Amino acid sequence: DTGVSQDPRHKITKRGQNVTFRCDPISEHNRLYWYRQTLGQGPEFLTYFQNEAQLEKSRLLSDRFSAERPKGSFSTLEIQRTEQGDSAMYLCASSFWRDGYQETQYFGPGTRLLVL
């Protein structure tokens, strides 16, 4: 399978705990995106990387959220001190960008987070 993969698929945690999600993009894609989807809503953009550089992070929901893509391949999204309002589906997508032209974003299956 050469699609976008995410791990874990489901995470249940207690309020105040830290959680980390992983995303493995399609191998030749240089851009990687994180979105959040709450029940009954469309995905909401959080941040994105081009290779290892994080080019947009102002849409991260608070300073409890952080993301990394240290080697320009997989990425991690961390939520510190989780709150019940963080319960949502966290989606990763990847695409190929070159010379101002961006191809289609392909999405992973998501990580569903439940904060108790």
Add this chain to the structure above:
Amino acid sequence: GNSVTQMEGPVTLSEEAFLTINCTYTATGYPSLFWYVQYPGEGLQLLLKATKADDKGSNKGFEATYRKETTSFHLEKGSVQVSDSAVYFCALSDAGANNLFFGTGTRLTVIP
């Protein structure tokens, strides 16, 4: 700013009925427009796209035409099947923003 307004659901249709899901947008510049579909238990999949005015995207019998004058990108299918039951999301990508802006989604249920 960028936003997408999508017809609210849920929508329930009988098999072989005609489908329209309305989508209008607000954007700076000249966005690309997309329809994504989410089947039960699966991730978002690109259904079709259009990158400039008057382009028609099509796939699996679905069509949508990029109408700049009405800022719309309505999804249509002439004869739906039970297997089309899913949630459909309209989205735009502004060249300056790079990320996707999504509508709230429309749940379609097709009954035999």
